[in-house]
Amino acid sequence: MNVVWREWFNEAAIKQMTEMGTLPRNETEVSVGSHDNGEDVAALVAEDVAKEDSxxxxxxxxxxxxxxxxxxxxxDIEVEYTPTYFARER
Structure with a gap:
């Protein structure tokens, strides 16, 4: 499914950028399941975008x-990081 999104929402900026024809609009293709809701889709988009741009x-x-x-x-996107452990022989 193609999802059209942007990273922010500000009425005044959107109005001004629309008038200038420079309103940002991103598109990302994600695989959506039948039980997914908006929160699931937003998380999928954020995860997919982060893979391309760290x-x-x-x-x-x-x-x-x-x-x-x-x-x-x-x-709102929240990120949880899982610790990764490494060991080196002494």
Missing amino acids: EAFRDGGTIVILEPEDFAGEY
């Missing part, structure tokens, strides 16, 4: 899904 959503953030309409909304 700085994207590194500390979480906000994502606004524009399309498809069923999942449209503003979502």
Whole structure:
């Protein structure tokens, strides 16, 4: 499924950028299951984007899904890091 999204929502900035024709609009293809909701889709998009850009959503953030309409909304992204352990022989 193709998801259209942006990382923020600000009415004044959106109005100004729309008038200038420079409103950012990202598209990401994700695989959505039949039981997924907007939160699931937002997490999938953030995870997919972070694979391509290690700085994207590194500390979480906000994502606004524009399309498809069923999942449209503003979502807070939270990130949990799992510790990774390494050992070296002395």
